[in-house]
Amino acid sequence: xxxxxxQPDPMSALHWRTASDLAEAIRTRRLSPVELVEALLARxxxxxxxxDAFLHLDAEGALAAAREAExxxxxxxxxxxxxxxxVGIKDCIDIAGMPTTCHSKVFLGNIAKADATxxxxxxRAGAILPGKLAMHECAIDGPDFxxxxxxxxxxxxxxxxxxxxxxxxxxxxxxGMLPLAVGTDAxxxxxxxxxxxxxVGLKPTFGLVPVHGAIPLAYxxxxxxxxxxxxxxxxxxxxxxxxxxxxxxxxxxGDGLERGAHGLxxxxxxxxxxxxATADEETAAALDRAADVLAREGxxxxxxxxxxxxxxxxxxxxxxxxxxxxxxxxxxxxxPDDFGGMTRRRFLSGAFLSASxxxxxxxxxxxxxxxxxxxxxxxDVLLVASSLCPASRIDDAEELARTYPRxxxxxxNVTGHPALAMMAGLSASGMPLSLxxxxxxxxxxxxxxxxxxxxxxxxxxxxxxxxxx
Amino acid sequence: MDAEEFRIVVQRAGLEPLLxxxxxxxxxxxxxxxxxxxxxxxxxxxxxxxxxxxxxxPTR
Numbered sequence: 001x002x003x004x005x006x007q008p009d010p011m012s013a014l015h016w017r018t019a020s021d022l023a024e025a026i027r028t029r030r031l032s033p034v035e036l037v038e039a040l041l042a043r044x045x046x047x048x049x050x051x052d053a054f055l056h057l058d059a060e061g062a063l064a065a066a067r068e069a070e071x072x073x074x075x076x077x078x079x080x081x082x083x084x085x086x087v088g089i090k091d092c093i094d095i096a097g098m099p100t101t102c103h104s105k106v107f108l109g110n111i112a113k114a115d116a117t118x119x120x121x122x123x124r125a126g127a128i129l130p131g132k133l134a135m136h137e138c139a140i141d142g143p144d145f146x147x148x149x150x151x152x153x154x155x156x157x158x159x160x161x162x163x164x165x166x167x168x169x170x171x172x173x174x175x176g177m178l179p180l181a182v183g184t185d186a187x188x189x190x191x192x193x194x195x196x197x198x199x200v201g202l203k204p205t206f207g208l209v210p211v212h213g214a215i216p217l218a219y220x221x222x223x224x225x226x227x228x229x230x231x232x233x234x235x236x237x238x239x240x241x242x243x244x245x246x247x248x249x250x251x252x253x254g255d256g257l258e259r260g261a262h263g264l265x266x267x268x269x270x271x272x273x274x275x276x277a278t279a280d281e282e283t284a285a286a287l288d289r290a291a292d293v294l295a296r297e298g299x300x301x302x303x304x305x306x307x308x309x310x311x312x313x314x315x316x317x318x319x320x321x322x323x324x325x326x327x328x329x330x331x332x333x334x335x336p337d338d339f340g341g342m343t344r345r346r347f348l349s350g351a352f353l354s355a356s357x358x359x360x361x362x363x364x365x366x367x368x369x370x371x372x373x374x375x376x377x378x379x380d381v382l383l384v385a386s387s388l389c390p391a392s393r394i395d396d397a398e399e400l401a402r403t404y405p406r407x408x409x410x411x412x413n414v415t416g417h418p419a420l421a422m423m424a425g426l427s428a429s430g431m432p433l434s435l436x437x438x439x440x441x442x443x444x445x446x447x448x449x450x451x452x453x454x455x456x457x458x459x460x461x462x463x464x465x466x467x468x469x
Numbered sequence: 470m471d472a473e474e475f476r477i478v479v480q481r482a483g484l485e486p487l488l489x490x491x492x493x494x495x496x497x498x499x500x501x502x503x504x505x506x507x508x509x510x511x512x513x514x515x516x517x518x519x520x521x522x523x524x525x526x527p528t529r
Contacts (some may be wrong), residue, residue, distance in 0.1 A: 314508035321505070333484070336491055344491070348498035349505070351482040357506055364509065 014039040015176035016464065019233040020254075022179060023081040029073065033084030037066040037128060040086055044177045047468045050158055052150045053171040055091050055132045056099050062086060062130035069126055080246035081236055083126030088172050088181035091132040092139055093224065094213040095119050102215050104137045105148045105338045106331055116213020118182060118224055118241050125245035130178075134168030137343040139184055139217045140324060142404045143167065143394050146340040154196060154391055155465035156431055161394040161404075163196030163387070165189040169227045170197040175468045180228050180237045184214060186221040187316055188386075188409030191421035191436060194227055196391040198423040198432030198463065200234045200451070201227045203409075205442050206416030209241045218323035221316065221413045230461055231422070231452040232257060238444065253444050261297035261453035264446070267304025267379035272408040276309035279388040279406075286425035286433040287385055290454060294383065297453045304382055307371050312411035315368060318353060318361035319414070325350025369415045376417075381450045382438040384408050386421040390431035409436065418444050420451050423460040430466060470499070 014022070014036060025031035041059050048054055069084040089095055092102045094112035096119075101107040119129060134152040136142060143151035143161045152167040154160040155175035162171040166183025170193025173181050183190040185203040194201025202225045209224040216222055226237035235254035239245040244252065268291050273279035279287070295301045306312075324347055325332075332339065332347045339347065375382070388406035392399040412419040418439045425433035435454075439447030455461050470478070479488055479495055487495060 310508060314505055317505045318509055321502070333486070336487060336494075341494065345494045345497045345501075348484070348487075348491075348494055349501040351484055352478065352499050352502035353505065357509065361509055 013176070015043040017179070018230045019085055019179040019228060019236055020081070020230065023085060023236065026073065026084045027078060027081070033066040033069040033073070033128065034063065036084065037062050037086060037130070040130075040177060047155070047175050047177060050468060051153045051155060051171045051175055053134055053152045053168040053175070053177060055101060055103065055134050055149055055168065057131040058098065059130070062128050065128040069128065072126070079126035082122065082240045082245045084128065085180060086128045086130050086178055087122055087237065087240070088131065088133045088169060088178040089119060089129060090135050090166050090169050090181070090183050092135060092184055092215045093119060093182060095129050095132065098132055100132070100215065101148075102138045103135045103147060103149055104340075104343070106138075106335060107215075108148060114213065117210040119213065121243045121245070122240050125240050127240060133166070133172055133181060136165035136167060136189075137340050138215070138328065139165040139186060139189055141342045141346045142400055144340040144342045146342070151394060153394065154431075155468040156198065157467050159393050159395065160391045160431060161196065161400065163193035163391060166193050166201075166227065169193060170199065170201070173197070173227050173229060174199050174465055176464070180226065180233060182237070182241065183225060183227050184217070185223045185225060185413065186218045187320055187413050188407055190223070190225045190227060191386055191409045191419060192407065194421040195386040195434035196432065198434075198460065198465070199227060199229050200231055200420065200422045201225065202234045202238060202420045202444070202448075203412065203418065204238060204241075204444060205418045208418075208442065208444070216327050218320045219327070220323060221320055223413070231448055231455050234420070235448050253448055256445055257449055257452040259449055260456070261294050261299040261450055264299040264380045264450055265378065266291075266294055266299045266301050266450065267375055267382045268301050269304050269306055269382055269384045271305060272309045273385035273388055277388055277406060277408075279385055280390075282390070282425065282427045283385065283388055283433050287383070287435055290424045290435045291383060293454055293457050294450065297457050299450070299453070301383070302379070304375050304379055306375060306411070307368055309408055309411065311364070312368060312414050315361045315364050316410035316414045318357055319365065321346070321350035322353050322358040322361070325353070365414050368411070372411075372415045372417065376440050380440070380446055384436045384438055386434045386436035390427045390429065390433060412438055417441060418447050420447055422451055422455065423463075424454075424458075425460065426463070475499070
């Protein structure tokens with residue numbers, strides 16, 4: 001651990017306890033959901049104004065849901081580990097009766113008439129949905145001050161961005177305002193805030209989590225997934241997002257975490273951050289250390305070769321902008337000035353891609369999927385860079401433009417493989433460093449098992465942001 | 470791309486109404502799309518993308 005790094009927090013405060021720990025305390029009636037929600041609302045009062053992570057907070061509704069959960073549990077109607085736990089929702093996913101704005105002027109006044117499938121699943125599992133979280137406008141590009149709401153800030157340093165586009169989800173979980181949050185990911189938007197804020201973010205296999213009720217960005221790239229402060233918590237929320245939580249006899253994505261990394265064959269994709277693009281020294285060193293940790297935990301680490309990062313990024317960019325233009329083109333034509341400039345310019349790019357560009361990208365995508373699948377014939381999990389450098393200042397437009405796209409997450413939106421980002425170090429400037437683990441299709445259990453082994457062998461997950469103590 | 474070519478490209482995309490009000494945005498968008506298309510066919514490495522060209526700046 002870096003010299004001078006913050007010491008692990010005793011985690012005695014309710015707002016720092018893991019979702020799994022809180023769930024057990026609620027199940028055994030050592031903790032009331034009302035007590036928990038009151039503690040989190042107090043935390044939101046304290047740090048919320050510093051981070052701008054919430055766009056809409058329904059404190060009274062959350063307290064009413066907590067009282068109902070308390071009544072149900074006291075009456076013997078315990079619904080499972082999500083019962084009584086607050087879960088934040090990115091503001092592109094519908095919660096019936098709440099605004100869904102996509103952090104955009106374009107959607108101001110839009111009140112969801114029904115729950116998205118995932119929010120209905122979470123309600124059914126007894127989760128409390130206290131509000132909607134900030135994001136990058138329409139889930140594309142970076143933080144922008146040219147919007148109706150301010151951008152979320154990074155709890156490790158409020159002058160830095162928290163990653164995105166699920167920016168509020170990352171900031172809220174990392175700062176202890178919520179134990180769990182839901183994000184979306186078409187090009188890395190769950191894993192980026194996880195990387196920037198030092199938490200766990202999982203983009204599940206494409207299609208595993210239903211996206212009905214979420215405003216689309218790119219139909220063939222969009223995913224919904226969990227952000228949490230531990231691997232077990234991410235597994236717990238994935239149970240909820242897939243409708244497993246609270247189902248009698250259902251298996252859990254947390255099953256088998258304790259088995260560790262022993263026997264896993266992990267392919268280390270070095271060329272993404274060493275040859276195709278250049279990660280900063282601290283990030284590269286953190287990845288090397290992570291490989292060593294996993295080897296000590298009993299995994300076999302071998303170099304794995306995928307197609308060049310640039311090939312993936314060209315494909316994900318072409319598909320994303322083409323599909324985004326399909327979704328947003330009419331609104332951009334009619335109300336161009338109701339979008340922030342950054343979003344408008346990015347969406348307009350899609351208008352200048354042709355049908356043949358899109359088809360060519362899809363053809364190339366098939367070849368890239370084949371290449372990644374071939375590598376999984378010899379490996380259970382891949383170790384890959386997530387961000388190639390720590391989060392930059394949020395108010396430095398030049399540095400944002402230079403660093404923001406320096407990432408290796410897009411490849412797994414192209415292929416649809418499950419991919420998880422988590423903290424793997426601290427930079428000298430005190431910002432989180434990260435890694436990414438990638439699994440086989442629908443093998444989230446093995447992916448989570450590898451991540452849990454790394455988490456258990458290191459202390460990064462015990463650190464708390466220094467700018468929002 | 471000269472002014473006439475630019476106008477034709479914008480017109481073909483059905484965005485002529487934005488020509489007078491959003492010309493810089495349209496130019497940026499066209500350049501970005503061209504960069505992606507070039508990268509897709511291997512003609513360049515997403516030349517518009519700064520991450521491809523610039524090493525990390527450790528002073529920031």
